[in-house]
Amino acid sequence: MFVTNLTEEQRLSKAVVAIMGNPKYTALAGVMMIGERTITDDPTIPTACTNGRDESYDRKFVASLNDAELRFLVLHEVYHKLFKHLHIWRHLYDENPDLANKANDYVINIKIADDNEDGFATMTGELASGCLDERFRGMDSAQVYNLLRDEQDGDSPGKGNDIKELGGSAQSPENGQQPFDEHDWDGAQELTADEQRELARELDEAIRQGALVAGKLGSGGDRDLEELLQPQIDWREALREFIQDTCAGKDYSTYRKPNRRYLSSGIYMPSGVTEQVGELIVAIDTSGSIGSRELSVFLSEIKEICDTVHPDGIRLLYWDTQICRDEKYNTDDLDSLVTSTKPAGGGGTDVTCVTDYIRDHNINAQAAIVLTDGYLFGGWGQWTMPVLWTILDNDRAKPDCGKTVNIKSRDL
Numbered sequence: 001m002f003v004t005n006l007t008e009e010q011r012l013s014k015a016v017v018a019i020m021g022n023p024k025y026t027a028l029a030g031v032m033m034i035g036e037r038t039i040t041d042d043p044t045i046p047t048a049c050t051n052g053r054d055e056s057y058d059r060k061f062v063a064s065l066n067d068a069e070l071r072f073l074v075l076h077e078v079y080h081k082l083f084k085h086l087h088i089w090r091h092l093y094d095e096n097p098d099l100a101n102k103a104n105d106y107v108i109n110i111k112i113a114d115d116n117e118d119g120f121a122t123m124t125g126e127l128a129s130g131c132l133d134e135r136f137r138g139m140d141s142a143q144v145y146n147l148l149r150d151e152q153d154g155d156s157p158g159k160g161n162d163i164k165e166l167g168g169s170a171q172s173p174e175n176g177q178q179p180f181d182e183h184d185w186d187g188a189q190e191l192t193a194d195e196q197r198e199l200a201r202e203l204d205e206a207i208r209q210g211a212l213v214a215g216k217l218g219s220g221g222d223r224d225l226e227e228l229l230q231p232q233i234d235w236r237e238a239l240r241e242f243i244q245d246t247c248a249g250k251d252y253s254t255y256r257k258p259n260r261r262y263l264s265s266g267i268y269m270p271s272g273v274t275e276q277v278g279e280l281i282v283a284i285d286t287s288g289s290i291g292s293r294e295l296s297v298f299l300s301e302i303k304e305i306c307d308t309v310h311p312d313g314i315r316l317l318y319w320d321t322q323i324c325r326d327e328k329y330n331t332d333d334l335d336s337l338v339t340s341t342k343p344a345g346g347g348g349t350d351v352t353c354v355t356d357y358i359r360d361h362n363i364n365a366q367a368a369i370v371l372t373d374g375y376l377f378g379g380w381g382q383w384t385m386p387v388l389w390t391i392l393d394n395d396r397a398k399p400d401c402g403k404t405v406n407i408k409s410r411d412l
Helices: 008-021 023-032 059-064 067-082 090-095 097-114 141-152 185-190 193-217 222-229 235-247 292-306 331-340 352-360
Strands: 037-040 048-050 055-058 252-258 270-273 279-285 313-319 323-330 367-372 387-392 403-407
Touching: 008 023, 008 037, 008 059, 008 067, 023 067, 023 193, 037 059, 048 067, 055 059, 055 067, 067 097, 067 193, 090 097, 090 141, 090 185, 097 141, 235 292, 235 367, 235 387, 235 403, 279 292, 292 331, 292 367, 313 331, 313 352, 323 331, 323 352, 352 367
Parallel strands: 037 055, 279 313, 279 367, 367 387, 387 403
Antiparallel strands: 048 055, 252 270, 313 323
8 A cells, every 4th residue: 555644535636736737648638627536435446437527536446556556547547538438439348348448448558658658657556467568559449359359269379479568567468467447338328418419529629629739839649639630531421422433324313312412512413323333342351350240330331322323233252361252132132131141251361362353253343342451461452443442440551542431440
């Protein structure tokens, strides 16, 4: 137990003041002022927790930490709020609570540890067995979750091979790393709709102001804030526009389906329609990172779009390092697309097998859509048709051909 004459409430306030006074964290001041921060004796909160707005800290746990460790714990809860973990990643929690909690903590802890080589905040003492792993540097929660899920299923070799001590005694996942705080997912859901909207507004405003402060002062942490402020393209709109542009002809026009390009300007224009549209290829990466939920949402969206633009058919190609399954659906079969498809695969990730298969089987399609996480080897393939890359949870992937739209798991 850390010996001091201050009460736990006073120590918590002291930690908050120290963080807000540190130039590295000036940009976090707005986020730190959102919600309530309390010391509790509630046995259901043995360490600390947040519901995405309010923070609670167990009295005995706070007493066990030194000042640097307490600052790390406070920063940890604040980062959960900053990244909106309890709202954005609820679908991961519903699928696997343990992995979702770990994934969020791995993302946070490596950021805090990287910023505190000076010892201002340390993941030592009671925090040392928390989730910290060098492999997850630069990833978001969905990417970490997918890797943890693969390892749990035995699909990924080399678990925990590159562990680095970052401000504490990090261990590999199989050596028992566990989140040192509680994640109040249910509490986040219990916020009313008005409270959730107000929280989102407050966080967005705090992030914007923080980014401005960080830019003016040249202080650290601005990269994370800038990433949170980057506008996200609606992948559904991008997908619809690609299919309509490449598959919709101009045989005649109809007002029954207005041209979406002009609707935002208040102009009601007809869209071009054709009776002759070729086959559409949908190539799905089944190397393991794309789950059944993501696949179902993606295919449902494609099916809905094809109800407007009537292709001759859809050819689903499931692939990893080879084509694992080839499914054909004509126009009359599209209603069963999502329920009848049988994904296959699970090996490596080499999209050149798709273009090789198209060439070898003389497939003459109008366009192709590829859903992948973008972690490929062997290049992006040689395409003889328009191709749209829909990249899941990987902003670093840069295809050298076709068009690209990034999709976040949280948006599915």
